[in-house]
Amino acid sequence: MIKQIIELSRAAGKAIMQVYTSEQPLVFNKKQDTSPVTAADLAAHQVIVSGLQKLTPDIPILSEENPPGWDLRQHWRCFWLVDPLDGTKEFLRHNGEFTVNIALIENSKPVMGVVYAPAMDMVYAAANCKAWKVDASNHWLELSVKESNPPLVVVSRSHGNNQKLHDYLTQLGEHKTITIGSSLKFCLVAEGRAQIYPRFTPTNVWDTAAGHAIAIAAGAQVNDWHKKSIDYTPRVSFLNPGFQVSLLF
Structure with missing residues (x-):
């Protein structure tokens, strides 16, 4: 199908x-x-x-x-x-x-x-x-995640200017960044061009589900900031928690 x-x-x-x-x-x-x-x-x-x-x-x-x-x-x-x-x-x-x-x-x-x-x-x-x-x-x-040192971090073009993201990148250490819109951020991790996609600003379930499927099939993980996998159990709110797409370690 x-x-x-x-x-x-x-x-x-x-x-x-x-x-x-x-x-x-x-x-x-x-x-x-x-x-x-x-x-x-x-x-x-x-x-x-x-x-x-x-x-x-x-x-x-x-x-x-x-x-x-x-x-x-x-x-x-x-x-x-x-x-x-x-x-x-x-x-x-x-x-x-x-x-x-x-x-x-x-x-x-x-x-x-x-x-x-x-x-x-x-x-x-x-x-x-x-x-x-x-x-x-x-x-x-066929896609598969790839390691890189330093890692390439992909951030939202429309939502990339926030304090939490700034603090995260500061703590991450040596890295490179790239900005892009939409669910293409998931896809860059899936095809190995980027290694991390951190998200602190709001997303809805329809924003992430397709990219999530692609990222995990390519070998990535999509976890919230408590290291729990994002799930799509029906709930009243459509909002996701903050999350990180990254390589499995």
Whole structure:
């Protein structure tokens, strides 16, 4: 099924790029939490939800753009977790660092994930404990984390200026840093280009699930600051705790 999910992510990416490359201004509104939402978010949402309903009609869907109420999802054990356009701020800045995120959650764990960067036409995917990078020519490269000394730390382009992160990097010792938007940060660790992704500012479950699946399939760990693995058990709040993506030691 991973190939079908990849094709679905590409279809959503095509809908996003139609808005992204339009000569019309990128009009957006703000949701209740003040985060931006554009026509591209909504178009990708429709493509993904329609495709998943046809592919797996018995598996419920939790999408950022239409999250079901707690009464409907509190007993879910298997569900799709979707961010139709992760990195809307990067989309609005026109820097290409935005993604389509689709993950399958089973018993609180992300067991399948696809992250598609439509502006780069690059797919990252994970299933059956393996992770791959798939280019525009449909060449599949299996991913594995790689050590580096000093380590390369990837930080959020939109949320990288905070005191906790500054203190963390100071205590880390010798290192290099790179900034990038969206769930591509997980993917850089998965493919061995970076070794650590620390996160102190808020994220929601749909921001992380697909990247989480890819990172752990490539040999990384995704733990909160108490060294407990991030899980996706349905809960009232969609917020994640702070976390760190890093190599297994």
